[in-house]
Amino acid sequence: MSETVVVVVPDADILASTVAARLAIKIIDAQAVHGSASVVLTGGRVAAKVLRAVRELPASAAIDWSRVDLWWGDERYLPSGDPDRNETQARDALLDKLPLDPARVHAMPASDGPDGTDAVAAAARYASELAAAAEPGATLPRFDVLMLGVGEDGHVASLFPNHPVLQQTGPTAATFDSPKPPPVRVTLTLPTIQSADEVWLIAAGPDKAAPIGTVLSGGNLPAANASGVQKTLWLLDQAAAANVPTRA
Numbered sequence: 315m316s317e318t319v320v321v322v323v324p325d326a327d328i329l330a331s332t333v334a335a336r337l338a339i340k341i342i343d344a345q346a347v348h349g350s351a352s353v354v355l356t357g358g359r360v361a362a363k364v365l366r367a368v369r370e371l372p373a374s375a376a377i378d379w380s381r382v383d384l385w386w387g388d389e390r391y392l393p394s395g396d397p398d399r400n401e402t403q404a405r406d407a408l409l410d411k412l413p414l415d416p417a418r419v420h421a422m423p424a425s426d427g428p429d430g431t432d433a434v435a436a437a438a439r440y441a442s443e444l445a446a447a448a449e450p451g452a453t454l455p456r457f458d459v460l461m462l463g464v465g466e467d468g469h470v471a472s473l474f475p476n477h478p479v480l481q482q483t484g485p486t487a488a489t490f491d492s493p494k495p496p497p498v499r500v501t502l503t504l505p506t507i508q509s510a511d512e513v514w515l516i517a518a519g520p521d522k523a524a525p526i527g528t529v530l531s532g533g534n535l536p537a538a539n540a541s542g543v544q545k546t547l548w549l550l551d552q553a554a555a556a557n558v559p560t561r562a
């Protein structure tokens with residue numbers, strides 16, 4: 315039975331350091347149990363803060379970074395190295411400073427890659443990469459933790475409210491006409507997100523209070539469907555948690 319936990323901390327800086335500490339422990343524990351850890355990264359402002367906080371964390375020295383698989387929940391379909399790509403932001407914030415195994419850094423394709431501007435083919439390519447890392451007979455690898463930002467409209471990854479991409483049931487999908495720029499993206503689908511052991515929804519700031527209040531009050535936005543097999547963890551600062559219903 316999956317549990318949902320809401321953690322609220324005072325502000326965005328404390329949130330970033332709290333999530334970084336949790337992530338380090340999660341990776342250390344996963345490596346102890348499985349020999350390696352598998353983490354899905356998110357894009358967005360709070361994600362970059364979290365990754366910068368991991369850099370500062372003494373406990374990150376306890377991680378064998380060469381045995382961490384990194385995946386992405388979504389990507390803005392732009393040329394490699396574009397500053398708006400989630401991959402570029404993660405590399406700048408943390409990844410380029412770590413002794414990672416490049417073969418375990420599974421960035422989503424770029425629009426100047428082998429599929430050119432064909433985002434559907436790029437999504438299919440990423441699905442193949444996921445399947446190649448899966449156990450025999452499975453189409454997805456184990457994800458120990460899958461992190462997600464939450465948009466002002468309640469989107470997660472590149473799954474936007476009332477958008478046809480929400481109906482996609484394959485492992486990945488291309489998102490066209492995204493209401494948030496850029497318009498073309500590649501994303502994990504809801505079933506893939508829901509396959510993760512733990513899903514962490516991370517949000518800071520007053521702009522996130524309305525969608526988070528809606529979701530945690532039972533409303534139906536994409537973030538409401540982002541749940542983990544074992545645990546769904548909401549990691550919020552006080553501003554983002556302003557409309558979270560109080561427990562009875």
Ligand SMILES: O=C1O[C@H](COP(=O)(O)O)[C@@H](O)[C@H](O)[C@H]1O
Binds near residue numbers: 356358387389464470
């Ligand atoms: O475009 C995106 O936005 C969301 C939320 O970003 P934030 O800056 O409001 O935290 C992010 O989760 C997603 O990965 C990204 O592509």
